[in-house]
Amino acid sequence: MEYYHIAAPANQRTLAVPGLFAPVPKRSPDKYSQNANNNQKKCSQQATAFFKDSVKRAQERNQRQSETERRLQEPNVSQEKRDQIWLTTGRKEGQYLRFLRTKDKPENYQTIKVIGRGSFGEVKLVQKKANGQVYAMKSLIKTEMLQRDQLAHVRSERDILAEAESPWVVKLFTTFQDAYFLYMLMEYLPGGDLMAMLMKYEIFSEDITRFYMAECILAIEAVHKLGFIHRDIKPDNILLDHGGHVKLTDFGLSTGFNRLHDNSYYQQLLQGKSNKPRDRSSVIDQINLTVSNRSQINEWRQSRRLIAYSAVGTPDYIAPEILTGHGYSFSSDWWSLGTIMYECLVGWPPFCAEDNHGTYLRIVNWMQTLCFPDDIQLGPEAENFIRRLICNPEDRIGRGGAQELKAHPFFRGVQFDSLRRVRAPFEPRLASSIDTTNFPTDQIDQTDMASRLKAQALQGAETPLEDSLEMSLPFIGYTFKRFDTNFR
Known part of the structure; x- marks a missing residue:
């Protein structure tokens, strides 16, 4: 093969010396030490994280600047107020930049x-x-x-x-x-959680249940709007603030279909660290109760409390498509809402059983196992709403968004836009900002x-x-x- 100096005009190109331009060296990480390769991985990840965070912070800062400029353009803002806005904004931005450089511990x-x-x-x-x-x-x-x-x-x-x-x-x-x-x-959130409320009152009236289910709809909708499925909606994860209003927590099982939320990403990142096959029992509680005895229901709730922060999942509220691995979507969270509503009105989850395997079987065979006790009278709209949630995914209300649930007759008259301004059925009585009476701290070392x-x-x-x-x-x-x- 002949090599030419391509920088010169075509009619003036001269034959170049063969071998003058060495080929691009191939990447060969094997020739480096393990420590060098590890450092390369760290540097690569750190650089990616740094630039990603820098871009996001710049975007957020631009948004804050636009909002500040919008406020300054309002006709009723005096010059003195404008000067104050600029001064406050600059001080906050400076404090935040200093905060970013501070290592917390x-x-x-x-x-x-x-x-x-x-x-x-x-x-x-x-x-x-x-x-x-x-x-x-x-x-x-x-x-x-x-x-x-x-x-x-x-x-x-x-x-x-x-x-x-x-x-x-x-x-x-x-x-x-x-x-x-x-x-x-x-x-x-000093109000504790919905599980504590159920342990205290055993069952709720339909009006109280309607309030909490309406707030839960708005909370789940907020998560879905971010592109996430919670996948672990249960009374333990529904917290109550100082006013008794709902806030969702514990997003450890949530998925946003992001590669960083997939275990296979970390297996590949660490190379050679394989993911252990997941034991089916790891997502099923060990439950021992007879559902006809209400005192045993509370014993079961007490045992549930002991595993609220453990590695063991709670299957009672999980949709069957998640348990069987047959695919899931945003509507899986609405199934969970249906099981919680059932518990609020009846006193126990619809699929609790003698043991963990029984719970799993009752969930996946819900068509045969879902029933409503004869001694508990539910309004037709309440029962219909539960049945519209605890059903096959293709029939489940909410597949088209939370608006479908809000429009159900059970919520007739509910003003969803102003729910957080409505007085909650149960307002926690707090002695101070560090009051923990709504948490089972006496059971914790x-x-x-x-x-x-x-x-x-x-x-x-x-x-x-x-x-x-x-x-x-x-x-x-x-x-x-x-x-x-x-x-x-």
């Missing part, structure tokens, strides 16, 4: 009380030492996340809470991490478990966790800081 917070604990970690009521602000801090053990294939779940929860701006979803303020734990700092959890995380580690690829690579990009609330 658990030592910045004082623990008031542990309000939940499980095999993955714990949830604590904490107070920021610098300003006294009260939060709920969720701590997750990194090694447990890795060993139990929970990487996709924890990332999914972080992403949806970081994206959500809805009053129907628990607010996430910031996420941070160290070598051992992932931390999520969220708003503290209050001793400091941080040292034990760190020892558990270190057990069997061949290298220091801060230097371990497995403990750092999957969690790059996890840190999040919300604007306008954190730098107080």
